[in-house]
Amino acid sequence: MCGRALDEVTRIPVCRECLREPQPLSAEFFCASCRTPFLNEFPLDGEGRCALCRTGLRGFDAAYCFGAYTGVLRELIHLYKYGRVKTLARPLGDLLAAALPREERFDAAIPVPLHWRRRWQRGFNQADLLARSIARRCGMPVVHALKRTRPTTAQAGLGNTARRRNVAAAFASRGRTAAVAGKRILLVDDVMTTGSTAAACALVLKRAGAAKVVLLAVARVDRRMGGTRAATAYSTVGGSY
Numbered sequence: 463m464c465g466r467a468l469d470e471v472t473r474i475p476v477c478r479e480c481l482r483e484p485q486p487l488s489a490e491f492f493c494a495s496c497r498t499p500f501l502n503e504f505p506l507d508g509e510g511r512c513a514l515c516r517t518g519l520r521g522f523d524a525a526y527c528f529g530a531y532t533g534v535l536r537e538l539i540h541l542y543k544y545g546r547v548k549t550l551a552r553p554l555g556d557l558l559a560a561a562l563p564r565e566e567r568f569d570a571a572i573p574v575p576l577h578w579r580r581r582w583q584r585g586f587n588q589a590d591l592l593a594r595s596i597a598r599r600c601g602m603p604v605v606h607a608l609k610r611t612r613p614t615t616a617q618a619g620l621g622n623t624a625r626r627r628n629v630a631a632a633f634a635s636r637g638r639t640a641a642v643a644g645k646r647i648l649l650v651d652d653v654m655t656t657g658s659t660a661a662a663c664a665l666v667l668k669r670a671g672a673a674k675v676v677l678l679a680v681a682r683v684d685r686r687m688g689g690t691r692a693a694t695a696y697s698t699v700g701g702s703y
C-alpha cells in the first residue's frame with residue numbers, strides 16, 4: 463500500500479505502519495441508535511435518533527462501525543475483498559473488536575450473505591471471514607441463517623428509497639429458527655453504506671424471532687465528507703454486491 467519493502471516474514475502483504483493507520487470514526491453529533499455521524503444536531507430528535515431510526519425503517523437495534531470508508535481503511539478493505547488477500551480478515555477483525563462496546567453480549571454472529579453467483583466469482587464471502595474472526599474472539603458460533611435470493615446489482619445512482627426497495631426483497635431466512643429465535647444476533651459486514659442492506663437482513667431475522675439485531679461493520683460511508691471522495695466510495699460499495 464505505501465510501497466515500502468516488507469522486512470519481515472508475514473502472510474499479510476501490508477506493513478505494520480499501514481495496518482496501524484486506520485483511525486476510529488469521530489463525530490460530535492451522531493444518531494443514538496444507528497450511530498450515523500452528522501455535521502450538526504438538526505437531523506436528530508429529542509431522543510437523539512435520526513429520521514430513519516425514528517420511522518422504524520432500520521430494523522436493527524444498533525450499528526457499530528470502526529472507521530470511515532476512506533483512505534487507508536478503504537484500501538485495506540479493497541485489498542481484502544477484491545484483491546482476495548484473505549489473511550487481512552484477522553487485522554480487520556481487530557478493528558471490528560475495537561468497535562464493539564465491551565458491555566454488548568451476543569448469542570451468535572451472522573454474516574451478511576452474498577448471492578451465490580457473486581460468492582462463486584469472488585471465491586469467498588468477505589463478511590463470513592470477518593464474522594468468524596469476531597465470533598472466535600467472543601466465543602460464540604457463526605450461524606449462516608440468511609441467504610441472498612437475488613443479486614442486487616448497481617445500487618449506485620439510486621436514491622435512498624429506491625435503494626431500500628431494491629434490497630428489501632433480496633434476503634430470506636434459511637430456516638435456522640432454533641439458532642435465531644429469542645437470540646441476540648450480531649450481524650457482520652465489511653462496509654455499511656446507507657444501512658439498507660443491514661435493515662433488510664435485520665427485518666428477516668426479527669421475523670424469525672431474533673430478540674435483538676446489532677450490525678457490526680469495519681467501515682461506514684461517512685456522508686459528512688461530501689464531494690467526490692464520498693461519491694466514489696458510494697459508487698464502489700454500491701456496485702460491489
Ligand SMILES: [Zn+2]
Nearest residue numbers: 463464477480
Ligand atoms: Zn505500508
Ligand SMILES: [Zn+2]
Nearest residue numbers: 493496512515
Ligand atoms: Zn439512526
